[in-house]
Amino acid sequence: xxxxxxxxxxxxxxxxxxxxxxxxxxxxxxxxxxxxxxxxxxxxxxxxxxxxxxxxxxxxxxxxxxxxxxxxxxxxxxxxxxxxxxxxxxxxxxxxxxxxxxxxxxxxxxxxxxxxxxxxxxxxxxxxxxxxxxxxxxxxxxxxxxxxxxxxxxxxxxxxxxxxxxxxxxxxxxxxxxxxxxxxxxxxxxxxxxxxxxxxxxxxxxxxxxxxxxxxxxxxxxxxxxxxxxxxxxxxxxxxxxxxxxxxxxxxxxxxxxxxxxxxxxxxxxxxxxxxxxxxxxxxxxxxxxxxxxxxxxxxxxxxxxxxxxxxxxxxxxxxxxxxxxxxxxxxxxxxxxxxxxxxxxxxxxxxxx
Numbered sequence: 001x002x003x004x005x006x007x008x009x010x011x012x013x014x015x016x017x018x019x020x021x022x023x024x025x026x027x028x029x030x031x032x033x034x035x036x037x038x039x040x041x042x043x044x045x046x047x048x049x050x051x052x053x054x055x056x057x058x059x060x061x062x063x064x065x066x067x068x069x070x071x072x073x074x075x076x077x078x079x080x081x082x083x084x085x086x087x088x089x090x091x092x093x094x095x096x097x098x099x100x101x102x103x104x105x106x107x108x109x110x111x112x113x114x115x116x117x118x119x120x121x122x123x124x125x126x127x128x129x130x131x132x133x134x135x136x137x138x139x140x141x142x143x144x145x146x147x148x149x150x151x152x153x154x155x156x157x158x159x160x161x162x163x164x165x166x167x168x169x170x171x172x173x174x175x176x177x178x179x180x181x182x183x184x185x186x187x188x189x190x191x192x193x194x195x196x197x198x199x200x201x202x203x204x205x206x207x208x209x210x211x212x213x214x215x216x217x218x219x220x221x222x223x224x225x226x227x228x229x230x231x232x233x234x235x236x237x238x239x240x241x242x243x244x245x246x247x248x249x250x251x252x253x254x255x256x257x258x259x260x261x262x263x264x265x266x267x268x269x270x271x272x273x274x275x276x277x278x279x280x281x282x283x284x285x286x287x288x289x290x291x292x293x294x295x296x297x298x299x300x301x302x303x304x305x306x307x308x309x310x311x312x313x314x315x316x317x318x319x320x321x322x323x324x325x326x327x328x329x330x331x332x333x334x335x336x337x338x339x340x341x342x343x344x345x346x347x348x349x350x351x352x353x354x
Contacts, residue, residue: 007228008259010216015263016270018209018233019108023271025202027051028105029310030096033336046187047199048314053183054207055319059214060176068218073230074307075322076156081148081307084140085324088305089313089331095298096332097339098291102310103235103299107261111268113278119289120296125240127300132237136301144305151323159321176321209233210315217256231257232319234312235264236303295339306331 021027025047032044062068070076096102101109101117103124110117130136151157154165160175187203188194213232221228238257245254272278283289303309306328308317314332317325 004253007217007220007256008254008262010220011213011256011259011261012263012266014209014212014216015260015265016267017263018206018260019111019264019267019269020271021202021205021209021267022104022108022264023111023268023277025198027108027202027206029102029314030100030105030336033333034340037337037340042190043193043196043199046190046193047203049183050187050200050203051207051210052315052318053180053187054204055210055315056183056207056321057180058208058211059319060180060321062211062215064173068214070214070218070230070320071156073214073320075313075317075320075324076158078150078152078154078156079148080151080157080323081145081305082327083147084144084305084307085327086331088302088307089328090335090338091298091302092306092309092328093302093332093335093337094339095295095300095302095335096310097336097343098295099299100292100295103239103303104233104264104309104311107235107239107264108268111265111270112272113280115280115282116288116292119283120292121239122243123293123296124236124300124303125238125243127240127297128237128304129240129244129300131301131304132240137304140305157323159323162323179321207315207319210311210319213256213260213316214319229255231255232312232316233257233260234308234316235261236300236309236312240300302335 026044027047028044029048032048035041035043036045059068059070063070092102099106099120101120103121106114106117106120106124110121131140151162155161159179160172163175164170164172193199210232214230217228217230217232221230234257238261241255242258242261245258269278283292299309303312306313307324308314308328310332313322313325313328317328
């Protein structure tokens with residue numbers, strides 16, 4: 001299908017399902033971490049890990065049967081930027097704590113009527129554009145990207161391929177299966193969560209939506225005469241591209257990721273409206289607005305340095321078994337922890353931690 005609108009429409013349809021599922025069961029990475037740390041409730045985190053397991057399983061099955069090929073996927077390129085992954089993940093997590101959600105969560109909340117989320121999304125998108133193509137992007141290209149590790153001798157940045165290459169053993173499939181089993185085992189190890197059919201259903205839908213992105217963009221690349229970027233779900237740069245395409249004639253041609261952004265907001269709105277949950281909200285005061293703007297800047301900048309967000313690296317990259325995914329995830333979690341402690345205990349906590 002050569003229509004220029006195929007990818008954005010497909011992204012929009014997948015986004016509607018993704019946004020509706022997230023709104024239906026309040027899927028939020030920061031909320032999951034908060035409940036796990038401060039309330040001893042692991043259901044949100046288990047739901048997030050289950051979504052990763054489902055996305056990884058369905059993506060790896062598609063790869064095994066040659067339905068898709070992700071050789072050109074960004075996350076698997078044989079250059080691992082450890083500095084960007086660690087520092088960017090930390091900045092994103094810190095910003096996420098200041099804002100109260102991630103970029104994806106802000107889109108879902110926007111669908112429920114949160115005007116503060118609109119401000120967050122605009123700020124995240126603009127910060128991402130600056131970090132990708134502006135003055136911060138020049139700094140990143142000059143001082144961060146040149147220090148990336150070259151993994152080309154191992155084939156790609158896939159964890160399973162790296163293990164097979166380093167050990168010299170044909171263990172690619174074994175490593176993949178072991179990781180998937182471990183993720184499913186932990187996420188479903190608690191009996192009360194196994195009884196939470198709503199959370200499990202939402203996690204399965206979200207995981208499948210991530211794989212749908214790989215399928216759509218990969219299959220379209222096989223029939224299109226144009227270069228098609230292989231992508232799944234990420235919510236750092238795409239919001240900025242949506243903004244740029246709306247205000248500039250020279251903006252990006254609509255693609256899958258941009259359609260996904262719009263679809264998530266629409267899907268969240270449809271779900272919120274069906275539940276009577278649309279509520280117009282704004283920032284309470286200037287102090288809250290300032291905190292949100294600073295947090296959004298950190299998320300947009302950190303997300304570009306890290307190569308993704310809680311969804312982009314957390315689930316999409318994980319589905320490909322990219323080595324960057326766990327590095328960004330743990331850096332992000334650390335940043336969120338520091339940010340939440342800062343908010344709850346004040347600036348003194350930073351000096352006390354050293």
